Amino acid sequence: MSARVVLLVGALALWAAAVAGRLVQLQVVEHGRFGALAARQQQRLEELAPPRGAIFDAKGRRLAASMEVQSAFADPTLPEFPGVAPFVRQVEKALPARDLSGLRERFEPGRRFVWVARQLEPAEAERLEEARIPGLRFDTESRRFYPMGSLASHVLGFVGIDHVGLEGLEYLYDEEIRGTPGWRRVVHDGEGRPVERPGAVAPRPGADLHLEIDAAIQYVVERVLRRTVREHRAEGGSAVVLDPRTGGVLALASMPDFDPGSFATAGPDQRRNRAVVDHYEPGSTLKMVTATAAIEAGLVEPDDRIDCLNGAITLERGIRIRDHHPYGLLSFRDVIAKSSNVGTIRVGLHVGATRLHERLQAFGFGRRTGVDLPSETAGLLPPAESWREPWTTAYISFGQGLSATSLQIANAFAAVAGGGTLYRPRVVSRIVRRDGVEERRPEVAGRPLEPDTARVVTSLLEGVVEPGGTATRAAVPGHRVAGKSGSGQQVDLADVGAGYSDRIMASFVGWVPSRDPRLVILVAIDHPRNGPDEGGYVAAPAFREMATEILAYLGVPASDDRLWDPDDGAEPTLHRVAAAALPLGSEGTPRPVEAGGLPEFSGLSARQAVLASARLGLQVRLHGRGFVGRQSPPAGTPFEQVGPALDLWLQEGVAR
Amino acid sequence: MAKKLAFDKVLFAVVMGLTALGLGMVYTASGPAAEAHGASHGMLLRQGLAAALGFGAMFVMMHVDYRVLRRRPVVYSLLGGTVVLLLVVLFSPTVNEARRWLFVGPFSFQPSELAKFVLIGYLAYQIDAKSERAAENQLVAAGLGATLLLAGLVQLEPDLGTAILIGGAGLMMLFLGGLRWRWIVGCALVAVLVVSMLVVAAPWRMERIEAFLDPSTDIVDTGYQPWQSLIAIGSGGVTGRGVGASVQRLSYLPLPYSDFIFAILAEELGLLGGVALLALLGVLLWRGVRAGLAAPDRFGSLLAFGITGVIVLQSLLNISVAVCLLPTTGIPLPFLSYGGSSLLVTLTASGVLLNVSQHG
Numbered sequence A: 001m002s003a004r005v006v007l008l009v010g011a012l013a014l015w016a017a018a019v020a021g022r023l024v025q026l027q028v029v030e031h032g033r034f035g036a037l038a039a040r041q042q043q044r045l046e047e048l049a050p051p052r053g054a055i056f057d058a059k060g061r062r063l064a065a066s067m068e069v070q071s072a073f074a075d076p077t078l079p080e081f082p083g084v085a086p087f088v089r090q091v092e093k094a095l096p097a098r099d100l101s102g103l104r105e106r107f108e109p110g111r112r113f114v115w116v117a118r119q120l121e122p123a124e125a126e127r128l129e130e131a132r133i134p135g136l137r138f139d140t141e142s143r144r145f146y147p148m149g150s151l152a153s154h155v156l157g158f159v160g161i162d163h164v165g166l167e168g169l170e171y172l173y174d175e176e177i178r179g180t181p182g183w184r185r186v187v188h189d190g191e192g193r194p195v196e197r198p199g200a201v202a203p204r205p206g207a208d209l210h211l212e213i214d215a216a217i218q219y220v221v222e223r224v225l226r227r228t229v230r231e232h233r234a235e236g237g238s239a240v241v242l243d244p245r246t247g248g249v250l251a252l253a254s255m256p257d258f259d260p261g262s263f264a265t266a267g268p269d270q271r272r273n274r275a276v277v278d279h280y281e282p283g284s285t286l287k288m289v290t291a292t293a294a295i296e297a298g299l300v301e302p303d304d305r306i307d308c309l310n311g312a313i314t315l316e317r318g319i320r321i322r323d324h325h326p327y328g329l330l331s332f333r334d335v336i337a338k339s340s341n342v343g344t345i346r347v348g349l350h351v352g353a354t355r356l357h358e359r360l361q362a363f364g365f366g367r368r369t370g371v372d373l374p375s376e377t378a379g380l381l382p383p384a385e386s387w388r389e390p391w392t393t394a395y396i397s398f399g400q401g402l403s404a405t406s407l408q409i410a411n412a413f414a415a416v417a418g419g420g421t422l423y424r425p426r427v428v429s430r431i432v433r434r435d436g437v438e439e440r441r442p443e444v445a446g447r448p449l450e451p452d453t454a455r456v457v458t459s460l461l462e463g464v465v466e467p468g469g470t471a472t473r474a475a476v477p478g479h480r481v482a483g484k485s486g487s488g489q490q491v492d493l494a495d496v497g498a499g500y501s502d503r504i505m506a507s508f509v510g511w512v513p514s515r516d517p518r519l520v521i522l523v524a525i526d527h528p529r530n531g532p533d534e535g536g537y538v539a540a541p542a543f544r545e546m547a548t549e550i551l552a553y554l555g556v557p558a559s560d561d562r563l564w565d566p567d568d569g570a571e572p573t574l575h576r577v578a579a580a581a582l583p584l585g586s587e588g589t590p591r592p593v594e595a596g597g598l599p600e601f602s603g604l605s606a607r608q609a610v611l612a613s614a615r616l617g618l619q620v621r622l623h624g625r626g627f628v629g630r631q632s633p634p635a636g637t638p639f640e641q642v643g644p645a646l647d648l649w650l651q652e653g654v655a656r
Numbered sequence B: 001m002a003k004k005l006a007f008d009k010v011l012f013a014v015v016m017g018l019t020a021l022g023l024g025m026v027y028t029a030s031g032p033a034a035e036a037h038g039a040s041h042g043m044l045l046r047q048g049l050a051a052a053l054g055f056g057a058m059f060v061m062m063h064v065d066y067r068v069l070r071r072r073p074v075v076y077s078l079l080g081g082t083v084v085l086l087l088v089v090l091f092s093p094t095v096n097e098a099r100r101w102l103f104v105g106p107f108s109f110q111p112s113e114l115a116k117f118v119l120i121g122y123l124a125y126q127i128d129a130k131s132e133r134a135a136e137n138q139l140v141a142a143g144l145g146a147t148l149l150l151a152g153l154v155q156l157e158p159d160l161g162t163a164i165l166i167g168g169a170g171l172m173m174l175f176l177g178g179l180r181w182r183w184i185v186g187c188a189l190v191a192v193l194v195v196s197m198l199v200v201a202a203p204w205r206m207e208r209i210e211a212f213l214d215p216s217t218d219i220v221d222t223g224y225q226p227w228q229s230l231i232a233i234g235s236g237g238v239t240g241r242g243v244g245a246s247v248q249r250l251s252y253l254p255l256p257y258s259d260f261i262f263a264i265l266a267e268e269l270g271l272l273g274g275v276a277l278l279a280l281l282g283v284l285l286w287r288g289v290r291a292g293l294a295a296p297d298r299f300g301s302l303l304a305f306g307i308t309g310v311i312v313l314q315s316l317l318n319i320s321v322a323v324c325l326l327p328t329t330g331i332p333l334p335f336l337s338y339g340g341s342s343l344l345v346t347l348t349a350s351g352v353l354l355n356v357s358q359h360g
Helices: A002-029 A031-042 A084-094 A122-131 A168-172 A174-178 A215-231 A260-265 A283-296 A332-337 A341-351 A353-362 A391-397 A406-417 A451-465 A493-498 A540-554 A574-580 A606-615 B009-030 B043-063 B066-070 B072-091 B111-129 B136-156 B160-176 B181-201 B203-213 B224-236 B261-294 B298-322 B340-357
Strands: A043-048 A062-074 A114-117 A136-145 A182-188 A194-201 A208-211 A236-243 A248-255 A305-307 A312-314 A320-322 A329-331 A428-433 A436-439 A444-446 A482-491 A500-512 A519-526 A619-623 A627-632 A645-651 B102-104 B107-109
Touching (some): A002 B160, A002 B224, A002 B261, A002 B298, A031 A043, A031 B224, A084 A122, A174 A208, A215 A236, A215 A248, A215 A519, A283 A332, A283 A353, A283 A391, A283 A406, A283 A451, A283 A482, A305 A341, A320 A341, A329 A332, A332 A341, A332 A451, A353 A391, A406 A451, A406 A519, A451 A500, A482 A493, A482 A540, A519 A540, A606 A627, B009 B043, B009 B261, B009 B340, B043 B340, B066 B072, B066 B111, B066 B298, B066 B340, B072 B136, B107 B340, B111 B136, B111 B340, B136 B181, B160 B181, B160 B298, B224 B261, B224 B298, B261 B340, B298 B340
Parallel strands (some): A619 A645
Antiparallel strands (some): A182 A194, A208 A428, A236 A248, A236 A519, A305 A329, A428 A436, A482 A500, A500 A519, A627 A645
């Protein structure tokens, strides 16, 4: 028997040895392979989205910010997943207000991850979570908010659903403000539930942008521009406000505009940043360049007399150019003030193609200003060799036959206003990174004219706004204004051969106060179709309204005692200006009402109400405790009729 | 005899060690971390209760002279009782498409676990009773008859894995009893033939064979369990992931506390743990055979060889399945797998073995 026992023991021992060998094979030789297989099924890498940097205006007001929101996704491979049709039905029931078309189609066979609804509103997320739909999971994503709605929409741009900036500053500075994503390794069980998180690399938040743009100024500009475009049934418009001392862009607006928080519903016409993208034939505003060239060359003095040939000049081949009004002898000052084409052409021909072209280049025409906004166009400045004397020179001397953007024109005027220095316009003043702050300094782009020349040209342009000039409607109470109106004729791009159409770009560009410039403002209205379409009629009043309110907002004291008799006689009240500083409907501020005037305070805390009233220049009397319920005077009351104090009745426990 | 009777301390320590290891593994495979993944509450408690009962039975058997088991009424009432239980279990409620459990109040019991040790006792009795060669025909008739009866009844549940194990135990006893080689080889061939027919006749068994031959081709269905077992073992490496750190138990490897508990052991304790378990089994084999060789009579020797052999045989079968050296059979790992019947019966048999070892 013992022999057989030995045999049995030997057989079992051999077997055990085989098992041990197999273990060595699996756990030593093939450990790497099985370890990788285990990791593949047990682990996943989750990307941690970095917080996108915020965008602030010049006064630190938040123009764009990111918030963490919930996004819902489905894992159809989970055992509890009820099937596509019942699942979609339950989601639709929980989110009745959301467009869920296309959700069904996203469930392709074999997919383990299907977005159901991204960037949910907090209330939506709550409803979905309460619905406890089997197979539905949540993930935290960052969502972009624009607390001031459509304000500065073209400057800010927008961010796509995958957190990539698509337009405006969001696009141009995307790499700065996007941040760097982090990663997290998650070990999960067979059903995808996390078990442990053995390692993570934290995301690096993006940098914050601080702008030269002041939301209050931007608000005034947009409000006036919007109304002007509407009143003149124009196709659109743009406006630029520059600080001539630094090149800072204080406001930049285009109409129509859009809400960057829901950019997908806006058409290309709304999204286009006309102020830097659209280039047009400026018309008479560019007579400023002709005058500068002539004066600096010593060819003409403001009081020299020029024969304006009774309103018509004949160039070669019988081309005749006319003035709106026939003039005889005019001083050069009056040629500019009354915007005589004939007078300007005669001076321009005297300057000649070469010098005029050089001067236009010096002012930055024909090349991009280099502003920190995407998609800027350079405009068209025909090379001097291609100018056909005399008539190309003639046309260009009064601003036809070349094209420019609103920003280029405003920037050229800023060079004159600033005494001869051309700056590169600048939207971003400061980039605040985690590891330091980058200040953007004013950047000189050229010196297109001498300070002496600038003084002479300034006095010429003051005449434009004074009685007898083409743009008396641009006059600002309490300040002298220098500027130039323009009514640029446009070629219909769909039918270039037909020559100039009836399409006019009505503009006014100027600065104020003229001898101590604080603001350069350009207003350009595209194709006004309601009554006269001259820049002095359409754009100059908009300039006046913007300048008046902005100067008051900036607290610039009156610089000129002469009395003006403005058409509407309306003195800007502090209330109106202060309201402009509050263009908000955001958290913690009173809600503006449709009709304008006093906003709605209900729902605010006592503290928020007091702060907001102070910013509106109002005293406030609080009654009771808690949150604002009733107010007197009621919302919508014009500011002029609001007394010095506002009564607010508080009640407890009704925060909005 | 002046010699003081003392059971084998090493053998006792191995039995205690294996039981403790088993409780630990059931805990880690079914404990709090695994409860969210299908392990029911209190598995450790139930297994601990079975261990306590088993230790009680073991101590009783250690102190009852094994020769009591050679008495004819005891032998036949054990065999008869087992047959009755195996018949009754065929009318018990179906669990997982098989009738393997007898339910008594809150307890359940698997008679097939009992059957293999009863068969060993019965065959030891028969072989001891017949003289060496003279009554071979009778031995073959009685031995093969009982083996086929018990294995056949277990296969009716159905439980082919345990039936094969019972058949193997019977053949092993007859082999040790000195049955001639031609009989042994003949029986083995017939057994292989019968098992092959049973496999071919049942599609799910055929799938198991196919999944075994190439586990990576069918990793979502039949081959899922062995494939996940390989991943668990392979990812354990030399030193393992650490005690309680198995990830494969979390809804990857189904029923990780059951037949594939070795995979969790190898994942957590690595090659060192797996080889340590094999070493413990080796010590068990050595001390068990030693007890058998030193037993004062042929019955005691056969009992010791049989009990030791069937525990080691079953362990190697189970581990071979876990490492994919054999197709999935569905038998538990003695001492380690969750299951009260298995632990209770194995500890009781260990008590008998320890009683035999007193004579060493």
